[in-house]
Amino acid sequence: MKKKVVLFVLVMLLASCSNPIEKGKIKKVGLLVPETINDQVWGTKGYKGILNIQNDFNVDVYYREGIESDYAIKQAVQELSQKGVNLIFGHGAEYANTFNEIANKYPNIHFVSFNGEAKKKNTTSIKFEGHAMGFFGGMTAAHMSSKKKIGIIGTHSWQPEIKGFVNGAKFEDPQTKVKIIYTDNWDDGQKALALLDQLIAEGVDVVYPAGDGFNIPVIERLKEKGLYAIGYVSDQAELGKNTVLTSTVQQVSKLYDIVARKYAEGELPSGNLSFDFQDGVIVMGKFSPLVDKKFQNKIRDNVQKYKKTGKLPS
Structure with missing residues (x-):
């Protein structure tokens, strides 16, 4: 159930950094999330991101949950503006269009969203380049599948990590079959579980649940x-160390800090920005002890080569 919060929450400075980074252009920072900061995945990562900014730059930060509609976004921005906020993160693609629409009205605010199109001089859209992380996840899945049948529960067909996962699986073992099905919704856990039952019935033994709103129940x-x-x-x-073979990790809080630093230094460009392994914001997670050490080292070596050359194994 979606948690709706109608009041802004000012996160007070309970702890201060002994050597805070120069604020630069940052006055106050706001965060809008479509769901909740307590989901332990996407929303929580955004919340941790602004807490890092609070600590590093010694500024007040605000957040608001359940902000999804165009009207709700506009109301939230208006209130944040009145509080003196000049850097706002919209924690998802749903914020990009509204930010573009209202950007001229708030020339002293820089608007940051995810996975959208930033069209105004004070708007920026950031995204994780998911293809490579999906590739290494696919390699791991194919390596560990005894039935040579693996599955992806995706959210939308445009997700680059899905294509990367398929490519990685085929690189590791061309005989592996990959079944892809979509929920068409980031948060539909019931549909994801129903689709999972279909995959299991087809003999799939490794699954990549590529949706942060449903991956935990899957x-x-x-x-x-x-x-x-x-x-x-x-x-x-x-x-579950005997269930989760590894993870494709997006370090959202670290990306927030990178963006804030760029803004503080007057170097945050408008338009669309992409970040990958080379930027230190995407990593592979811990390996299960079930994954043999030789293969773990193979993945780590390939990741390092990709970071240096930008090229995946072929």
Whole structure:
């Protein structure tokens, strides 16, 4: 159930950094999330991101949950503007269009969203380049599948990590079959579990739940069935070391800090920015002890080569 919060929460400075970074252009920072900061995945990562900014730059930060509609976004921005906020993160693609629409009205605010199109001089859209992380996840899935049948529960067909996962699996073992199905919704856990049942019925033994709103219940179901998962967005090894073979991790809080630093230094460009392994914001998670050390080292070596050359194994 979605948690709606109608009041802004000012996160007070309970701890200060002994050597805070120069604020530069940053006055106050705001965060809008479509769901909740307590989901332990995407929303929580955004919340940790602004807490890092609070600590590093010694500024007040605000957040608001359940902000999804165009009207709600506009109201939230208006209130944040009145509080003196001049850097706002919209924690998802749903914010990009509204930010573009209202950017001229708030020339002293820089608007940051995810996975959208930034069209105004004070708007920026950031995204994780997911293809490579998916590739290494696919390699791991194919390596560990005894039935040579692996599955992806995706959210949308445009997700680059899905294509990367398929390519990685085929590189590791061309005989591996990959079944892809979509929820068409980031948060539809019931549909994801129904689709998982279909995959299991087809003999799939490793699944990549590529949706942060449903990956936890999917992994829990796989654990019950004695099957395997590749974690998504967070390092999900804690959900079961004998279930989660590894994870494709997006370090959202670190990306928030990078963006804030650029803004503080007057170097945050408008337009669309991409970040990958080379930027230190995407990593592979812990490996299950079930994954042999030789293969773990193979993945680590390939990741290092990709970081240096930008080229995946072929």
